[in-house]
Amino acid sequence: MSAEITDLTAAAAIGRIDAGEAGAGEVFTAWAEAAATDELNAYLWRADPDADRDNGEGPLRGMPLAVKDIFCTEGIATTAGSRILEGYRPPYSATAVERVEQAGARLLGKTNMDEFAMGSSNENSAYGAVQNPWGSGRVPGGSSGGSAAAVAGGLAPWALGTDTGGSIRQPAALCGIVGLKPTYGAVSRYGMIAFASSLDQCGPLTRDVTDAALLMRALEGRDPRDSTSVGIEGRVELPSRESLEGLRFGVPRELSSGAEGIEPGVAEVFERALETIAALGAEVDECQLPHAGHGISAYYVLAPAEASTNLARYDGVRYGMRAEADDLTAMYERTRGDGFGAEVKRRIMLGTYALSSGYYDAYYGRAQRVRTRITEDFTQAFEKFDFLVSPTSPSVAFGLGARTSDPLAMYMSDYCTVPMSLAGIPAISIPAGLAAPPEGGEELPVGLQIAAPAFAESRLLDASFALEREIGFGS
């Protein structure tokens, strides 16, 4: 008996369509029916399972795709997880969405997220928290928590997310799936609601590395509407590597097992992954990223500073909600006070403070210089190594509510992922195994993060593929 359509990866489903064993419309309906059973609060909007479906043209053959609610979709509600955008129906679609649709993908649903992508647990959504499919009462990570939970929970074959400081990689790790943050500039940001423009990047969340490559191939490319986009030279190759011979893997001391805050269970799985890398023929050696430990500090100045300017546009004038008031300034202040959630307000305040007169040099200016140092650290490390590996997240999925009263503890969730974001380089999280949380209980997924030099996505996916085969971890 053949597997159910919803048990297949996207690439396998496409294979079945090509073999004439399934119709594209049938595949879409199967997934739309699966999405309709969502009990994780992963979706904010879902496509109608009975809608008239196509043909299956293009390389993606009509495959359904879940899309984070941060991407504008023409005529379809887009909230970015915020009350301030409640009811907003964009007059245009994001380039990333247009590109995957041109390649034949079809919108399956819009996924829940931390408000304006600010968060590491999905608890900052104005539309309710998302449950991790691995254990009720656990967070799926964030900010692309709905996308990760949908893929891991069998509610979508694959999904689009965005990553500013770890928002694709960390939820992928906590939900036991694959998540790729591409090089800054690989994918257009046009129509992707802005959080921190010098860091934001769109990428895939998938069941396996092959699907990530397939989706990445459709996504990347220069877009005249985003002048920071450059695309990837050549095309993204589908991975096929079986050994890691001849490759050098660096283990940054600052981000690996001994680093502060990394749970023992996570460290143990990570050490086993290093053994697997060596067993596949790679050289594995310790290295240093001396400034990586300052990543969180730099990031939590730069990202909020950029956010405070980007979010100035939500003023109750052109779109979204408005709180009525007698004069204009009061209308702005009330709209923003009522429309934004606590974390978004905190970041706007932090960013406005860091950019305000008298503090600019001490905070924003210094953080930009730390960013330069971190980028230099990576450049030096990549002179000796092809890839750098670390745990993706210091912890396994934590409990709902466990970190909501301590912003800094929540921010530390991004400890291992933020340095790559600041340097603009690509990094992937692949499932590496399971570990029990420190307080005990059911084992939960641990992600392995692999980082590569800018625009080396094809090589990164190829090495990840070899590792994925060897680790043999299925979600």
Added chain:
Amino acid sequence: MIDREQVLHVARLARLRLADDEVEQMARELSGVLDHVDKIGELDLEAAEPTTHVVALENVLREDEPQPSLPRERALEQAPDSGEDGFRVPSPQA
């Protein structure tokens, strides 16, 4: 440390109305985050150039050709209040 007055000043700059209890909480939380961030003050960064953009790009230009823009009625469609072909707002000096 950030005090109540500073919080109110920054909130005014950011056009953000905060409830009384939010002001106290914000002062406490921002102080906590800034304490951590202050660690970058210990680094010697004199010789480091500030990063504004991570990809080497300069003078990204396009052809100067007119393109159709969003029709006026589409642009106004999502506004909470519109009229006379524009966005309507309360008076700046009510």
